Amino acid sequence: MASTPMIEVTDLRKSYGGRPAVDRVSFTVEEGEIFGVLGPNGAGKTTTVECVEGLRVPDAGRVRVTGLDPVTEHAATRQVLGAQLQESELQAKLTVREALELYAAFYTRPLDWRPLAERLGLTDKLTTRFAKLSGGQKQRLFIALALIGNPRIVVLDELTTGLDPRARRDTWELIEDIRANGVTVLLVTHFMEEAQRLCDRIAVIDKGRVAALDTPAGLIRRSAGATVISFTPSARLDDRDLNALPGLASVEYKDGRVTLSGTDETVNAVITLLARTHVTAHQLRVTDATLDDAFLDLTKDATTTTGATEDATKAPSNDTTKEAAA
Amino acid sequence: MSTALGNTALGRTALGKTALVNPAVLKSEVRLFRREPGSLFWILGFPTLLLVILGSIPAFRDADPDFGGLRPVDAYVPVSVLLGLTVGGLQAMPQTLTGYRERGILRRMSTTPVRPAALLSAQMLLYGGAALTSSLLALAVGRFAFDVRLPEQPFGYALALVLAVLAALALGAVISALSRTTKIAGAIGSAVFFPAMFCAGVWMPVQTMPDVLARVVGYTPFGAAAEALNQAAAGDWPGWGHLGVLVAWTVLLTAAASRWFRWE
Numbered sequence: 335m336a337s338t339p340m341i342e343v344t345d346l347r348k349s350y351g352g353r354p355a356v357d358r359v360s361f362t363v364e365e366g367e368i369f370g371v372l373g374p375n376g377a378g379k380t381t382t383v384e385c386v387e388g389l390r391v392p393d394a395g396r397v398r399v400t401g402l403d404p405v406t407e408h409a410a411t412r413q414v415l416g417a418q419l420q421e422s423e424l425q426a427k428l429t430v431r432e433a434l435e436l437y438a439a440f441y442t443r444p445l446d447w448r449p450l451a452e453r454l455g456l457t458d459k460l461t462t463r464f465a466k467l468s469g470g471q472k473q474r475l476f477i478a479l480a481l482i483g484n485p486r487i488v489v490l491d492e493l494t495t496g497l498d499p500r501a502r503r504d505t506w507e508l509i510e511d512i513r514a515n516g517v518t519v520l521l522v523t524h525f526m527e528e529a530q531r532l533c534d535r536i537a538v539i540d541k542g543r544v545a546a547l548d549t550p551a552g553l554i555r556r557s558a559g560a561t562v563i564s565f566t567p568s569a570r571l572d573d574r575d576l577n578a579l580p581g582l583a584s585v586e587y588k589d590g591r592v593t594l595s596g597t598d599e600t601v602n603a604v605i606t607l608l609a610r611t612h613v614t615a616h617q618l619r620v621t622d623a624t625l626d627d628a629f630l631d632l633t634k635d636a637t638t639t640t641g642a643t644e645d646a647t648k649a650p651s652n653d654t655t656k657e658a659a660a
Numbered sequence: 661m662s663t664a665l666g667n668t669a670l671g672r673t674a675l676g677k678t679a680l681v682n683p684a685v686l687k688s689e690v691r692l693f694r695r696e697p698g699s700l701f702w703i704l705g706f707p708t709l710l711l712v713i714l715g716s717i718p719a720f721r722d723a724d725p726d727f728g729g730l731r732p733v734d735a736y737v738p739v740s741v742l743l744g745l746t747v748g749g750l751q752a753m754p755q756t757l758t759g760y761r762e763r764g765i766l767r768r769m770s771t772t773p774v775r776p777a778a779l780l781s782a783q784m785l786l787y788g789g790a791a792l793t794s795s796l797l798a799l800a801v802g803r804f805a806f807d808v809r810l811p812e813q814p815f816g817y818a819l820a821l822v823l824a825v826l827a828a829l830a831l832g833a834v835i836s837a838l839s840r841t842t843k844i845a846g847a848i849g850s851a852v853f854f855p856a857m858f859c860a861g862v863w864m865p866v867q868t869m870p871d872v873l874a875r876v877v878g879y880t881p882f883g884a885a886a887e888a889l890n891q892a893a894a895g896d897w898p899g900w901g902h903l904g905v906l907v908a909w910t911v912l913l914t915a916a917a918s919r920w921f922r923w924e
């Protein structure tokens with residue numbers, strides 16, 4: 335690992351019209367790391383990463399990209415950092431091929447755009463104009479443009495939004511490959527499956543502050559209710575008994591099935607309780623909580639979680655459980 | 661929301677060191693311009709077409725005392741020469757640039773080592789070049805189809821023309837700076853376009869305007885340009901007053917544009 339971090343953000347602050355969007359955010363990203371930024375809509379993720387990209391000027395705090403200031407050392411930063419913005423467009427009549435060639439010409443050592451286009455499934459769209467591309471195809475083109483300069487760092491703001499499931503998986507493989515080549519990745523996402531699969535560490539940002547910063551497994555472990563126990567009891571259990579379980583984070587009774595979240599200690603206590611009350615537990619399952627659960631727990635009292643949590647709950651949970659256990 | 665140039669990261673960096681003109685960006689913008697049939701027609705074709713139509717009217721080919729003994733077609737050559745640069749500078753360019761800002765194209769470019777200012781300069785070179793081409797075409801067609809004499813003071817003519825192009829581009833940049841959306845740019849562009857064309861003499865060549873009107877029009881960029889071009893066409897060095905008016909407008913408008921232009 336290099337001695338200077340690839341990205342260093344210290345006490346970053348940025349307000350819009352007096353209302354803080356980012357409030358003392360700090361984190362560092364080491365070389366070769368995939369660093370995730372999660373958080374509800376409006377949490378300040380885009381503002382944070384756009385300060386790293388040098389597109390926005392911080393009100394206070396320090397941002398360094400390979401030791402460079404992205405605002406004052408514009409050109410040097412841009413040679414090492416590739417970016418995919420949450421929202422942008424290209425000239426309507428520019429074709430995919432022309433866009434790739436044009437952006438390649440901006441860098442001193444660009445990648446060959448052909449294999450990149452191939453990788454992103456753009457080969458048969460090379461002569462299509464930007465305005466005629468589908469949303470997902472535009473997204474793929476922007477991913478290609480973020481990588482075309484052969485950057486040491488890529489910042490991807492909602493990488494796979496709008497991509498179909500196969501394209502999403504292909505893109506994850508692409509990101510894993512570029513990381514294998516030593517590229518550092520800063521990734522904003524609403525997809526928990528994506529975060530869990532790709533990220534080495536994750537910062538959960540909520541209302542402009544870092545609510546938690548850990549590995550995906552660490553986030554799950556440290557959230558209340560890291561273990562989930564569910565079963566269909568042969569007889570109804572006493573609520574008081576359930577609520578007295580050690581380490582319990584939540585109880586839910588639904589359609590005769592009980593779902594408890596808590597710790598390993600809770601699991602043992604439930605088994606003792608069942609034995610003591612002579613209740614049989616049908617279809618007993620003990621699983622690790624998912625990153626969704628951890629995310630929801632960490633951003634619990636957020637008022638603007640709608641979009642983020644919707645996305646979060648869509649992620650298939652069995653996949654994420656496996657990863658968390660690994 | 662947008663902030664004025666100079667206060668933003670983009671503003672600060674756009675004024676930095678990297679070359680202002682990027683050949684790849686220029687090439688790409690020229691290629692995109694060639695895909696705009698509307699712009700091609702109105703900037704390159706229409707001015708000459710207008711000259712051809714007017715020149716086809718027999719009465720326009722007879723000397724007319726109202727035109728100071730010139731034929732009307734002679735008086736309309738400078739008008740055609742100015743038409744292309746007005747359409748390009750006041751209508752096409754501000755709308756393109758505003759669209760680039762509105763749709764985040766300038767912003768996307770500013771994540772690369774090339775500054776968004778490269779797009780601005782490419783647009784100016786492109787429309788400046790197109791306007792000059794259009795002017796030369798009008799002069800050539802005037803010469804060969806209607807026997808209009810070529811400017812007798814070619815250097816003075818070229819100087820006046822280049823200054824007129826610069827003033828038109830600066831005015832276009834101001835329009836783009838003041839317009840948040842492409843629609844607004846279109847509306848302001850049209851609102852400025854008709855007075856500009858009036859001053860250039862589309863409805864009434866400057867020579868035929870009443871004295872007071874001609875004097876007032878002479879203080880506008882296109883009025884001054886028309887007068888300077890007429891003088892150079894007749895073989896005189898264009899009056900320093902007219903050239904000075906053009907320079908003053910260009911300086912003023914450029915200052916206003918760089919004060920108010922926003923990159924996002």
Ligand SMILES: Nc1ncnc2c1ncn2[C@@H]1O[C@H](COP(=O)(O)OP(=O)(O)OP(=O)(O)O)[C@@H](O)[C@H]1O
Nearest residue numbers: 350355373374375376377378379380381382420661
């Ligand atoms: N240019 C701006 N002007 C004014 N307010 C802004 C601007 N950009 C962002 N904000 C505000 O700052 C806050 C954080 O916005 P930001 O775009 O960083 O959120 P985000 O975490 O990326 O959200 P999302 O998940 O929806 O993309 C929001 O409340 C937003 O309204």
Ligand SMILES: [Mg+2]
Nearest residue numbers: 379380381420
């Ligand atoms: Mg965002």
